[in-house]
């Protein structure tokens with residue numbers, strides 16, 4: 005359970021989040037949508053403690069993230085996996101080393117076991133056999149999928165996806181959507197997905213929340229969301245469905 | 249009054265410097281405290297030692313050789329006026345050991361490895377790789393800064409020894425060939441005047457320079473903002489700030505080291 009209360013955040017006088025409230029249920033997929041630059045990434049970064057609120061509170065499993073010191077925070081981050089918008093692969097390491105990184109850092113597994121897990125995760129994202137490639141040799145979509153494999157390598161309880169399907173072709177988008185659904189069902193994780201893609205959001209979401217002007221303007225099931233009275237929501241759905 | 253207003257922007261400079269110094273101290277404190285916590289990443293320590301130490305060898309040998317040679321030439325010409333050419337070896341060796349070898353080595357390592365540290369860490373910062381480390385519960389200071397600082401503290405003194413040795417060799421070659429100093433007196437004076445304390449004091453300096461150049465360069469890398477352009481800015485300012493720091497620290501260290509190591513001889 006992630007509880008965000010009255011979250012405020014500004015950068016150099018630019019108020020990005022202005023009293024945002026959001027509750028994210030356990031074991032469900034919550035999709036966060038909203039126009040570009042409205043602060044979705046900023047919101048996600050607060051959930052994993054990469055940013056500290058100017059005001060307000062972020063509680064994850066009843067723990068206030070601001071109250072943790074750096075050692076406690078490091079321990080706490082074990083329950084998260086995060087996929088960054090630009091994948092954030094380590095560009096000094098090849099694909100295998102990237103996916104193996106969290107396993108090497110946090111488990112005592114042997115090289116053989118690690119090899120097996122990495123191969124398995126790469127197969128999940130459809131990238132079998134790319135182990136020795138460097139990130140610079142991969143397309144944007146492939147990098148994102150490697151980032152996803154790395155994020156799920158340690159079987160986290162909460163997975164944060166920052167635009168996992170943006171820039172992917174429709175077939176790959178569907179594959180990633182299915183992967184998110186499957187991961188969620190198999191491992192019963194809590195998934196938070198930032199998305200631009202309205203049809204895919206409706207397909208995978210248990211809850212959809214829309215960020216607009218620094219607040220959540222609508223939050224609910226796909227059905228409830230579709231019937232929202234909010235103007236911005238309706239406009240977003242209209243434009244999104246036309247595109248998808 | 250208007251004159252005062254015109255100067256107000258300049259008054260900000262010391263304040264900003266003070267602020268930067270404070271941030272750097274906090275950064276160093278965090279990095280040092282993380283250094284003593286497990287896990288110890290021996291492999292990346294050795295990788296950095298290889299990059300900072302072993303791969304700097306050619307450039308250090310080259311600069312050492314030419315520094316020793318030119319220094320011998322200059323002192324030789326001057327000493328010839330007083331017919332004291334025999335002292336060229338000891339003069340060059342002393343200056344190298346106490347001052348020139350540690351400072352030049354540190355400056356060369358800054359140019360080669362300090363800039364690389366800032367660029368590497370800066371790139372990781374702007375492409376969110378540092379944040380990715382954090383989300384994977386790996387402390388970026390411990391992972392990135394500790395190995396580089398440790399490698400510099402060990403490697404800059406070792407490179408300084410090489411610089412000393414090659415520099416003296418250069419002076420010997422120039423002295424015995426161009427200046428016609430007989431090899432015997434050249435070496436005898438060199439051994440007579442050069443104390444282990446001189447070399448040791450220089451190595452302490454080198455270790456301190458290594459610490460400063462690594463922490464300043466990493467600090468600049470960590471503060472990178474704004475894409476590829478920001479990485480360029482960070483790299484430049486890392487080299488400038490490290491070099492200035494080395495020269496300033498050198499002054500204070502010299503007073504201190506002269507006091508403690510060599511005073512008993514006077």
Ligand SMILES: Nc1ncnc2c1ncn2[C@@H]1O[C@H](COP(=O)(O)OP(=O)(O)O)[C@@H](O)[C@H]1O
Nearest residue numbers: 015016020038039040041042043044045046047
């Ligand atoms: N570290 C930062 N420093 C300054 N401004 C930032 C920072 N991070 C985000 N912003 C600003 O916050 C706003 C929202 O950004 P973001 O959350 O990335 O949007 P999006 O919803 O597209 O993910 C943007 O205007 C961005 O410029």
Ligand SMILES: [Mg+2]
Nearest residue numbers: 044045089166
């Ligand atoms: Mg974003």
